[in-house]
Amino acid sequence: MRKVANNPGIYRKCTKTCPEKGCKVHSGYVVYIDMGANADGKRIQYTKAPFKTLQDAKDHRVEVLLKHGMGAFVYDRKRTVAEYLDEWLPTLAATGRRPATVANYTTLAKTYLRPYLGHLKLTELEAGHVRKAYADIRAAKPKLSPTTIKRVNAVLCAALTQAMEDKLVERNVAQKLRLASADNPKIIPWTPAEFAAFMDPIKAKRLYPLLYVAGIHGLRRGELCGLRWSDVNLEDGYLKVNQQAVQVGREIVVGPPKTDAGAGRIVDLDADTVTLLKRHRIAQRADRMAHGSAWQDSDNRVFTAEAGAPWQPERVSKTFSRYVRASNVPTLHFHGLRHFSASIQLEAGVPLEVISKRHGHSSVAITADVYGHLSRNLGAESAEKTAALLRKVAGESSLVLS
Known part of the structure; x- marks a missing residue:
């Protein structure tokens, strides 16, 4: 047998x-x-x-x-993968997942899982079916990155894990699949001179203060859109990241920051940033008075669009990209400002663990993995400092072969 x-x-x-x-x-x-x-x-x-x-x-x-009571499986031979996904996705919000995560899962399931696996019976789904589906997806969309496939599999894996808990299937066939390594493109941030060249022509723009804080202090887009004046202490020079605003379709949803490590973190502000925000607050108050009852901001946000409307995160990115195209600096997406912030802190000699806390990473290892490549001069500078210390202790040439 x-x-x-x-x-x-x-x-x-x-x-x-x-x-x-x-x-x-x-x-x-x-x-x-x-x-x-x-x-x-x-x-x-x-x-x-x-x-x-x-x-x-x-x-x-x-x-x-x-x-024999050994496994109370609800063995439904008729339920398809698509039907189960339609049942499972609406329950995600109740499990504590963030609105943006729910929206992302829903989009990935609708775009990839339903068309390629939805017709199969849930109880008959095998690892081979999943591998073939991913191969078909790559064939239909050759430019699709391995990262996207990994995200699709993460959604399927989460769905089947719940199905196992609900006794609908006996195993999770997506859990141990070997997938292509995810691409991890290294972002090359602007130099300080490029950042200055980009910012100088847009000083009069409404978005300028938000972009300045993003570049200097590395806050995420959603954190900047959700920042309130009650989170900012200009007297003592710091702000606190308590919430973020994310875009789900056309709706703006306010919730906790992206990571637990990023929630409630304190970001110290330099004197220039404090001065900029004080001037921005004065201008915003004048704008509020000019609009009177038409002012829309009920949450007292630090950064607002016209008439106090909250900035839509996607609009922030699109406006930033438009400014970049009109400038003479290299192309950079909005998230690249976070990388720029890390790079100038590294150049300034700020310890990695401090950068990790300011950026809201869960560990220094993540910060090192994401930003360790950013400064091109740190390695050479470190080598020279090490050699200088040895020369000071051992003499100019005593350790060098002639």
């Missing part, structure tokens, strides 16, 4: 001795179930055969498990 792949407790029954390279002739399927031990400690094995088809064997196995 041979074990049937991905079907625990089911074997193929042979009419002849198995050839060395595998069975050739079969007369059906056999079900084996470990029923535990009796009073004497002897294992009890349930066996039933033969079954003409694999599905008959699977059905019988589940019936036995149900009968």
Whole structure:
């Protein structure tokens, strides 16, 4: 007999001795179930055969498990993957996932999982089906990055994990798939001169203060859009990141920061930033008075669009990109300002652990992985400082071979 792949407790029954390279002739399927031990400690094995088809064997196995209370599986042969996704996705918000995460999961499921796996029965889904689906997706969209495939698989894995907890499936076939390594493109941030050249022509723009704080202090886009004056202490020179504003479709949703490490973190402000924000607050108050009752900001945001309307995160990115195209600096996406902030802090000699806390990373290791490549001169500078220390201690040439 041979074990049937991905079907625990089911074997193929042979009419002849198995050839060395595998069975050739079969007369059906056999079900084996470990029923535990009796009073004497002897294992009890349930066996039933033969079954003409694999599905008959699977059905019988589940019936036995149900009968003996060994696995209360809701064995619905009609429910498809698409139907289960439609049931599961609306429940995500109640599990504590952030609105942006729910929206992202929904989009990935609708774009990739439903079209390529939705027609399959949930109980019959196998790892081979998933691998083929991902291959078909890559064939249809050659430019799709491995990162996207990993995100799609993460959604499927989360869905099947819940299905296991709900006793709808016996295993998670997406959990141990080998996927192509995710791409990790290294962002080359602007130099300080490029940042200055970009910022100088837009000083009169409404978005200028937000972009300045993004570049100097590295706050995320959503954190900047959600920042309130109650989170800012200009007297003592710091701000506190308590919330973020994310865009879900056309709706702006305010919630906790992206990471637990980023929530409630204190970001110290330099004197120039304090001066800029004081001037910005004065200008904003004048704008508020000019609009009177038409002023829209009820949350007292630091950065507001026209008539106090909250900045939409996507609009911030699009406006930034438009300014970049009109300038003579290298192309950079909005998130690149966060990288620029890290790079100038590294150049200034700020310790990595301080940058990690200011940027809201959960560990210094993440900061090193993301930003460790940014400063092109740090390695050479470190080498020279090390050599200078050795020369000071051991003499100018005592350690150098002539």
